[in-house]
Amino acid sequence: MKLNYHGKIHEDRYLTSDSESLPGLGSCIDSSVLLQGDNACIMRSLLQHHELAGRVDLVYIDPPFATNTVFRIGDERTSTISSQLSDKIAYHDVMQGSEFLEFIRERLILLRELMSAQGSIYLHIDYKIGHYIKIIMDEVFGIQNFRNDIARIKCNPKNFSRKGFGNIKDLILFYTKTNNFIWHEPRVPISESDLSKLYSKISKDGRKYTTVPVHAPGETINGVTSKPWRGVFPPKGRHWRCDPIELDKLDAAGLIEWSKKGNPRRINYADDAIARGKKLQDIWDFKDMAYPDYPTQKNLGMLETIVHASSNENSIVLDCFCGSGTLLVASEKLGRRWIGIDSSDHAIDVAKKRLDGVGIFSKGYVEAKYPV
Ligand SMILES: C[S@@+](CC[C@H](N)C(=O)[O-])C[C@H]1O[C@@H](n2cnc3c(N)ncnc32)[C@H](O)[C@@H]1O
Structure with missing residues (x-):
């Protein structure tokens, strides 16, 4: 089964287009890195010039959801770290329809090539666009490698006047590269x-x-x-x-x-x-903070659960839409090497502050900015 739409191009084009080596990174990545720039250009370079093909054990991404919204920092819903940056645009989420689908598909193809044979990918998305992305992921990773569609309870019940049921969940699509993937069974206390x-x-x-x-x-x-x-x-x-x-x-x-x-x-x-303990099921209650440091910042405990389940201590973990760096913080706390990529100045600023809070600066990591 395939999803056809205008502007869908052959995947070889995404893998074979030229890229430049990323100055300052060397031929291979052996420490954690925070990279600023367009994630497709950076990932192509990681594949072609920095020996990262087949080396990433875990990917978590939380891309824009095609919401046609501009996300700002410094409004009343963000906390003190970000309010110092006062009312600036964090990022635009304005791509729509087939252009959005193809934007995600290109990145999924590159991520698949970066993933190891024992690797997993978790993609966070909402109920409006998520089912189209599921079909794209079936194409890119193979329907046989689809593991779960996790319903994530993201907030308390809302009382919208809009007709229809209240929406308190989004979804996380979980795929693996092969059948032989890293898995540390997450268990939860019995109530x-x-x-x-x-x-x-x-x-x-x-x-x-x-x-x-x-x-x-x-x-x-x-x-x-x-x-x-x-x-x-x-x-x-x-x-x-x-x-x-x-x-x-x-x-x-x-x-x-x-x-x-x-x-x-x-x-x-x-x-x-x-x-x-009890096996963790596919409905997760990990609500996001009411006053986050970054507009779409995700729940840290949820990302710790993912990192623990699907990576080993020596694994490389990647988030190419890292925002405020929640996956990077979770990975750092659990002793994984991580690669974070984001194009937004504010995302990188907030991520650095949060990483500083878990002591990353004492150990050091590589940071670099590439033209978007
Ligand atoms: C939903 S937010 C991620 C939030 C993150 N999970 C957190 O906990 O803070 C999506 C992020 O993707 C970034 N982004 C969008 N398009 C990008 C691109 N082409 N390359 C790199 N980053 C991009 C935005 O700047 C934004 O920070």
């Missing part, structure tokens, strides 16, 4: 209400627990999980959740509860669940 709802039984030794079926829907043909266990077949239309040998082991460990009628169920203890 007290989940614990009391789910773990209502008490064992003889006073532990809270619940039970779940040891069979699941669907029959397997000739597989071990459709064979009898302890002389009993799984119920019609179902199969055992695991090999009967594993069910024997669970029973020997006291983790199977037998009903009076002889039906087995798996025992899950609340204290084990508390120690393990």
